[in-house]
Amino acid sequence: MELEFLYALLFFLPVAIQETTYTGVSAVAVDHTKVKDASVCQLQPDVGPCRGAKHQWYYNITLRECALFVYGGCEGNGNRFEKKKECRTLCVKKEKKDACKQPKDSGPCMALSYRWYYNEATDECEMFAYGGCQGNENNFATEEECRAKCVKAPKPPSTSSGICMQPSDSGPCRARHTRWFFDLDERKCKKFTYGGCEGNSNNFESKQECEAKCLEELKSFGICGQPADTGNCRGKEQKWFPQSANTKM
Structure with missing residues (x-):
C-alpha cells in the first residue's frame, strides 16, 4: 500500500509542478502585456484589491495629462503605466504647431465631453464633442478661453x-x-x-x-x-406700416 502511494506521488507531483509553473508564468505574461490601445486612456484609475503601494501613472481624462497614483499590485485595469513617458506616448498626442491652426480632432476615445475649438476659416470658436483622449491642442474648456487664445479680431x-x-x-x-x-x-x-x-x-x-x-x-x-401705434381713439380706419421678415402673422 505504501509503495502504491509513493508511486502515485512520484507520478503526479512533476505534473502538478509543471501546471503550477505554467499557470504562474502565463498569468504574469498576460498581466504585463504592453499591447494596449487608446481606449484604456478613458478608464478611471483602479488601485485593485491588493494592498501593495506601487507608484504608477494613469491618464487623467479631465486634466488631459498623465498623473501618478498608488497601485495595490494586482488586477486593476489598462490605464496604468510604469513610466510617464509610456502614458503620454499612448494617451497624449504631441502637437508642436500653433494650437489655433490645428484642425478639430475628437480623438479615438468614446467619451462625450463638449469642448470648444477654433475654426480658422470663420475666425470663430465653436463647440464640438471630444472623445476624452488624444486629439490636439485646439481644445478649450470654455468659449472665452478659446476666443482669448485664437480669435484675431471682433x-x-x-x-x-x-x-x-x-x-x-x-x-x-x-x-x-x-x-x-x-x-x-x-x-x-x-x-x-x-x-x-x-x-x-x-x-x-x-x-x-x-x-x-x-x-x-x-x-x-x-x-x-x-413701431405701429393705434393711438388713443376708437375708430377702425385701416392703415399700413412696414413689418420685418420675421413678424408672426
Missing part, C-alpha cells in the same frame, strides 16, 4: 439689414448661454438662450451692447423704424 460691423433685423437663433448646439437679441417687432432687446455654436449675428453678450448697436440704428430708419 466681427466686422454689419449693416442694419444684417444684424438687428435677423430673428433670434439658438443654433444647433446644446449649451445654455444667456444672450440678448434685438426684437425688431417690439423695438427692444430681449433675452434668449444660445446653444453655443452657429446661429447669427443678432447675438449680444449684454443688453447694453445690444441697445448700443440696434437702438442707435433705429434712429437712422426715420419713421420706418417706429
